[in-house]
Amino acid sequence: MKLRFVIAALTLPLLSGGCAAALLPLAAAGAMATQQGGGEKEARPMTASAAIPPAARQSEAAELTRGEAVALAELGESRGSDTYEILELTELPAPSGAPESAAPAAYKSYSGFTNYVMDQTQVDLSEGSRTSAILKDPARLDGEVQECYGQPAAVLIDIDPPGDIFDATARTFIDPGLREALRELSANSVQVLWISDLSPNFSDEVVTAIKRAGFAEVTEDSLLLGAGEDGRKQALREQAAMRFCIVAIAGDEKGDFDEAYFYLRDPVAAIGLDRLYDKGWFLAPTPFITEGS
Template sequence: MAISVVPLLSGCVAALLPIAAAGMMGKTEIDRVKAKREFVASGAVEVFLPTNVDTVLAAETSDSRTDFTGQGGAIDEPDTALSDESRQYLSRFFRPLDVLQPRPYDDFARYALGQAVKLEAGEGVKSAVLVPRVDIFKPKTVRCEGKPLAVLIDMDDKSNSGWSRSETLYRQNGLVEALGELRAAKISVIWLSDEPSVLSDRISAILKDAELSASGADDFLFLDRGGEDRKQERRWDAANNYCIVAMAGDSRSDFDELYDYLRDPDGAITLEHMFGNGWFIAPPPLVTSAGDDAVELEEEG
């Protein structure tokens, strides 16, 4: 599977570095092991990255693959050592990162890192997940005390429900760096999707190929558990074990399903303050089309 990058919104990863440095903490009173154990028991799946970094895309290094001939984007050079074969394959699809390209997840990451700084300073942090049966006129969020920090990213593309089965995906520009800053601050990453749980191995592999997973990180996939399971229930289950300080999605219903039932989704005035303060509208992390703002690469060969 080819993974590339889509540049969209503005930002700069350099602006995240001071916050991340200050946020590199892990409160001893927070039981991360218990949180992980109970979260996995609820149906979440840990995202694993094989320790043998030389196997990156090894299954797809066949010379039978054609060179890249369409639109793509840019990617930074991976920090891990790659074999010549893997590097040659990657060069067909990836190009050096243009640091001036827009980065749609910077504000999301910057806010979450700010919450980590507040927690380290002994200040309270607030969950971005609304309580069940929320009173829309007096909205409250799930309690955060004693829970490790996490962010939740909705992977589903409203314009393409078959994204996980696509042969080529485009990664949002700057997302790898943003996730690295979050993990350095001991913030877990939870990937939420309505894809069935039987696809967890495939989606984990997609995240690995896109360099969106990291060895030793407390990252999770939370996919459809079957039956009458709803994405909203999984948000609550995640919030029961982690303090979800920020959520990213491409529609308002990615933050709470109540938006699916409002006659006017823009009419929930009492929730507008959540946008930019825990809720962040952003394109899906992986998309099947580069779109108009993508960097067009010259055809090779």
């Protein structure tokens, strides 16, 4: 490879100006190519050249293309009085002006959830009422919800996977997007409640599991466990609605919002409930992700 660059350098004076300009980018491309071996590409550290020109010559340094800079550095040459520093990079640096940190990409998928809840917290209770996510009369299937009477705002997170019960012993972490959303809501005085069919006897284990998964603000008082007095999550949701204005529910199946879905013979009959989706009811993946999956 080095020999080819030397030959290329020796032949430059024999070429016209246009041909020489074309040769340098091609040489640079060869220098940055990956090696082929065994059917797979072997990654090589990226070698880049950065000009460090005098302050008075910024405009001239800006005219160098990346390919020209690499080629000149490989040949041990420099343009004018400029000097070049060889940098060993494994990845390109962030663009200038880029933020030091940003929310996980998954956070965007919960932006509607977060924005809706935050809008509810801004309601002036002296002039109006927050909108509950608990149905007033599930049997009517009309989407009409209960009224809130000044209770503190809360969100309800169903932690049971579809057709199963939450496993407090599994090594899991909370979906990064949901974790960031809940932290923001908690910081704005929104109570985060967690609901599961798991027995209340495991409340300590559930608190430990949620903290270990990434949400430290959980307490036993924020758990709704045991499927209620009559063996139904519906009872737990209605009991919680007496203490809080539950403005949003996040679940991975429709039955997490109301048990009416479990008794439907004709799904079309529940079309009146569709208006609550993304306006109180939020279908989302199971909040806990198993480590290594």
